[in-house]
Each structure stands twice: as C-alpha cells, then as structure tokens.
Amino acid sequence: GNSVTQMEGPVTLSEEAFLTINCTYTATGYPSLFWYVQYPGEGLQLLLKATKADDKGSNKGFEATYRKETTSFHLEKGSVQVSDSAVYFCALSATSGTYKYIFGTGTRLKVLA
Amino acid sequence: GAVVSQHPSWVICKSGTSVKIECRSLDFQATTMFWYRQFPKQSLMLMATSNEGSKATYEQGVEKDKFLINHASLTLSTLTVTSAHPEDSSFYICSAYSKDTQYFGPGTRLTVL
Numbered sequence: 001g002n003s004v005t006q007m008e009g010p011v012t013l014s015e016e017a018f019l020t021i022n023c024t025y026t027a028t029g030y031p032s033l034f035w036y037v038q039y040p041g042e043g044l045q046l047l048l049k050a051t052k053a054d055d056k057g058s059n060k061g062f063e064a065t066y067r068k069e070t071t072s073f074h075l076e077k078g079s080v081q082v083s084d085s086a087v088y089f090c091a092l093s094a095t096s097g098t099y100k101y102i103f104g105t106g107t108r109l110k111v112l113a
Numbered sequence: 114g115a116v117v118s119q120h121p122s123w124v125i126c127k128s129g130t131s132v133k134i135e136c137r138s139l140d141f142q143a144t145t146m147f148w149y150r151q152f153p154k155q156s157l158m159l160m161a162t163s164n165e166g167s168k169a170t171y172e173q174g175v176e177k178d179k180f181l182i183n184h185a186s187l188t189l190s191t192l193t194v195t196s197a198h199p200e201d202s203s204f205y206i207c208s209a210y211s212k213d214t215q216y217f218g219p220g221t222r223l224t225v226l
Contacts, residue, residue: 032213043119043206044157044217051213089156098162099145099210105156 002027006090006104013080013111021075021107023064023090031092033057033066033073034101038087047075047088080111114140117209119218126197127226134192134221136207142187143209148180151204151220163190197225 007022025033032051036044048057053068062077073090090104116139126132136146144165149157161182162170169182179201181193190209194201202225208215 034214036217041220041222043117043219044208046115046214046216049214093213099215100147100159100162101215103156108154 002031002092002094002102004090004092004102004104006088006107008105009087009108011107011109013109015082015111015113016079017111019075019077019080019084019109021088021090021109023073023075023104025071025073025090025092025102027071027092027102030068031094033064034091034093035062035064035073035075036089036091038089038106040086044089080109082111082113085109085111115211115214115216116140117207117216117218119205119207119221121221122219123222123224125224125226128198129196131193131195132197132223134194134205134207134223136190136192136209136218138188138209138211138216141209141211143211144187145210146184146190147208147210147215148182148190148192149206149208151206157206160192194223197223199225201225 003026034049035047037047048059050057050066056065064075087106089106091101094100118137120135146163148160160175163184165184171177184190206220208217
C-alpha cells in the first residue's frame with residue numbers, strides 16, 4: 001500500500017543554516033506529492049507541491065524535487081530563519097480517486113537565533 | 114485564494130453535551146471535504162470523508178453515530194461531536210479538496226470537562 005516516511009525530529013538548526021528534511025514514499029501509480037507546514041496551534045498550510053516526476057515545487061525559499069527513481073521528495077532551504085520553526089509534513093495523494101492523503105509523521109524544526 | 118475557515122476556533126463544553134464544528138471553503142467550491150483529528154505532537158488522523166449531498170465515509174474505528182458529519186452545500190461541512198466525553202478532547206482540523214490539493218482550515222480545539 002501507499003506510505004510516506006519522514007525523518008524523525010526534532011531538527012535543531014542555527015539561523016542561516018541549510019535545511020534538509022528527508023521524505024520517501026511508496027506508492028502505486030503516479031501520486032502528487034506535498035509539503036505542508038504547521039505552526040503552533042494552527043492548521044496546515046500548503047508549502048509546495050509537485051504533480052509529476054522531476055517537477056520541482058518551490059515557495060518562500062523552500063524547494064523539493066519529485067524524484068521517481070529514488071521515490072523521494074526531500075524538502076530543502078538554503079538559509080533558515082527563526083520564523084521557519086514549525087512542524088513539516090510530507091504527504092502524497094492516493095491515486096485511487098478518493099482524494100485521500102497519506103501523511104508522514106511530521107518533522108519538528110526549531111531554528112535558534 | 115483557497116481559504117478554508119473553521120468555527121469555532123476553540124470550544125469548552127461539559128461532558129454529555131454536543132458540539133458542532135463548521136468548516137467552510139470561502140473562495141471555492143468543494144464537493145469533498147475531510148475531517149481529521151490531531152493529538153499533541155502527532156500527525157493527523159483521518160476521521161472521515163465528507164461528500165456534498167451524500168453520506169460521509171468513515172475510517173475504520175471512527176464511530177459514525179458519535180461524530181456526525183453533514184455536507185449540505187458545496188462550501189460547508191459540519192462535524193458534530195455528540196455526547197462528548199473528556200477523551201474526545203482534541204484538535205480537529207478540516208480540509209477542502211480542490212484541483213488535486215487539500216486546503217486546510219485553522220483547526221478547532223475542543224476541550225470536554
């Protein structure tokens with residue numbers, strides 16, 4: 001069945017450090033892939049997405065490339081800020097037509113000034 | 114665009130009472146909405162899929178008589194927690210589906226005393 005595996009957190013970085021949060025997936029067919037961010041006490045905000053192999057999603061300095069050969073969708077940012085401190089969720093859309101998502105467990109990021 | 118609201122943002126109720134949570138897509142129509150529950154520091158647990166004009170589809174282990182879902186229009190779905198008990202205290206998040214993407218509401222924190 002479909003699944004998403006994210007690196008465990010928490011991840012603690014200093015401001016301006018490079019960020020990578022790993023996400024790999026198992027899926028039949030060609031799912032769309034997503035990164036969402038959740039700030040404390042809030043819902044999830046769509047950060048970026050990619051709908052087919054080799055697509056690169058990008059937003060607010062974050063990037064992720066849909067790699068079918070390695071079944072990965074790693075999130076990267078060149079220089080993190082304290083305001084990036086949040087929980088990041090990787091997700092894939094099921095391709096069965098139900099529109100359901102499969103979420104990873106989430107990775108908590110803490111950026112120190 | 115693609116804004117989803119939830120009301121209320123937080124609610125405290127007495128054990129045995131019922132609570133209704135609204136989820137609205139503000140600038141788009143959504144034939145499908147989802148209801149999730151999130152425990153502290155955990156990922157989202159899908160409770161049910163809400164389809165406009167038809168019965169909701171509940172995930173395994175979710176009591177449909179306890180968590181009543183109504184999707185009466187293309188912009189509104191409601192979740193009613195009936196006869197709430199302290200173990201129902203949680204963060205409830207809805208999402209609305211549009212163009213291969215789920216857009217999430219800000220969440221509702223329910224506390225049952």
